[in-house]
Amino acid sequence: MFKYQHARPAMTVDCVVFGCSLADRLTAGLQVLLIRRMNSPFQNSWAFPGGFVRVDEELETAAHRELVEETGVKCGFLEQLYTFGRVDRDPRERVISVAYFALVKVTDHQVRAATDASDAKWWPTKSLPDLAFDHDTILNVAIHRLRGKIRYQPIGFELMPEKFSLTQLQQFYEIVLERPLDKRNFRKKILSLDILIDCKAKQTGVSHRAANLYRFDKKKYEKRSKQGFNFEI
Amino acid sequence: MFKYQHARPAMTVDCVVFGCSLADRLTAGLQVLLIRRMNSPFQNSWAFPGGFVRVDEELETAAHRELVEETGVKCGFLEQLYTFGRVDRDPRERVISVAYFALVKVTDHQVRAATDASDAKWWPTKSLPDLAFDHDTILNVAIHRLRGKIRYQPIGFELMPEKFSLTQLQQFYEIVLERPLDKRNFRKKILSLDILIDCKAKQTGVSHRAANLYRFDKKKYEKRSKQGFNFEI
DNA sequence: TCAAAAGTGTTATGGTTACACCCATGA
């Protein structure tokens, strides 16, 4: 038992994990990773993976831990999104949640539910179930952040496979920005940034002209960033 | 006494309040509001106004309350900045702080210290004392946010007097961005946005040609924002 | 009349947009 002179809010972290499926036209689109809650409140509802912060644990560590525990996913990119603290956001008691914003390659991980989650899976953001707590609000903030951020930080690559075609990259931008982009202009722009490495390899198993594949040159990007280079799409 | 099964971090809010003094050349520059801590830890050190969040109080309400209590300042603009939760950021125990970012017109308020603050005053960001806790980190994040944000949101007006000259506005941008701007281009740009109202009044008591005064047309800005208009400097 | 800041237009440049056809591949 821990005793305090004043009542204290509980502290949690929640992770909004985005993935992007480009595999086929039917499931294409932005995906978000949800777990099905095993316990009350909102038992059996879908929610973002997350949970209580341990008193001697860094916030970001807690976010990574909860994500792995509940879904088995280790994400490559994770940053703080916003802190949600509405007094009535949890019916049990005052709970303040630091939300994190994460990106993973959908193909990289087998999702498997555990601990407080009876199920865990990717959902297309366009057809989500009702979410627990204020998680719909959190999602809106996260999508807004993603949309803003891909314009001036090369985070799109976190969602791409290791080797990708320019068309795949463009598709990702179109999905997130929700508008079509001109193919020639997009290519001109992205190649002029000089942060892609030509893999000298082509797609295989496609029944049309095979696209050239590229990798993101993270080293080069970071070096040039320090020199004042600005990524911008 | 309040008892919990697990140890809980304490929750605080801190306010980074910016003001801008354009009155004279000597004190010109970005100012930040600090209080002198009355209690341990960091007794007598300077810190941002802030304090514990009550268990039934909204985070933003707590930020406003602490700011008024400790400094007497009511701010016009306040938004969440970032949550700082490093395990070792407070020597007493685990304290997670939601930092807020606020802007006030320096001229609007008489600063007066109270409650936990033995003193409260504006400091130029260019010559600050050592700050308590991790408040230097918080300040850096806040300045970075301010610098980014003035480019695409008309928050500069929150720091201007009600009626201001274009030169004053330009000075503010120069101070925050830390680079000179071209007078003609700045005026052309800001006037073309069509969000200023010509007061049809001039500066008084200056020993040179009196500048025309303007007001920010908040109504018009908000209306046009909804229609997809983007402020950008 | 002097000092100090206000106010004002034009040109060059570079980035963004719009746009249509041929190419390579597997079925």
Add this chain to the structure above:
DNA sequence: TCATGGGTGTAACCATAACACTTTTGA
């Protein structure tokens, strides 16, 4: 040979950047 997506260049337009002199005012 057909269907499918891959790959490519140019011209118009617009926003930004650079730049210097005249005007007004109070001391």
